[in-house]
Amino acid sequence: MQLLCQIDTNDFPGWKRDFDSEASERMEAGLTLLQMWRDADSRSRVVLLLEVNDRARAQLWLRKEQGFGGPMTATFLDFA
Numbered sequence: 001m002q003l004l005c006q007i008d009t010n011d012f013p014g015w016k017r018d019f020d021s022e023a024s025e026r027m028e029a030g031l032t033l034l035q036m037w038r039d040a041d042s043r044s045r046v047v048l049l050l051e052v053n054d055r056a057r058a059q060l061w062l063r064k065e066q067g068f069g070g071p072m073t074a075t076f077l078d079f080a
Contacts, residue, residue, distance in 0.1 A: 001051075001052040001055060001076060001077065001078055002034070002049055002050065002051060002052060002076070002077045002078075003031065003048075003049075003050040003051075003052050003058055003062075003074060003075070003076055003077070004047070004048070004049055004050075004074070004075045004077055005047070005048040005050070005072055005073070005074045005075075006045065006046070006047050006048075006072065006073045006074075007045070007046045007047075007048070007070055007071070007072045008042075008044055008045050008046075008070045008071050008072075009044055009046060009070040010044055010070065012038070012043065012044065012046065015046070015070070025061070026050070026061065028057075029054070029057045029058055029060065029061035030052060030053035030054030030057045030058055031050045031051065031052060031053070031057075031058055031061060032050060032051040032053070033048065033049075033050055034049045034050060034051055035048070035049040036048050036049075044070075052076065055076065058076075062074050
């Protein structure tokens with residue numbers, strides 16, 4: 001299962017620094033970062049693709065992260 005997150009942040013360098021510093025927390029939540037993109041037309045928008053090993057722990061992580069760095073949407077995805 002994957003998790004697709006979109007974050008709108010006004011301070012990408014600050015957000016990225018904080019995001020990188022929390023790598024161990026993501027690992028404890030059963031999440032592995034697969035890809036990170038910045039929107040080519042809106043440089044304040046970041047899109048993350050994460051591998052989910054434990055959905056319940058990932059959902060707890062999401063609740064904690066809501067509002068971190070800006071508005072965020074998140075969608076759990078399964079292979080079709």
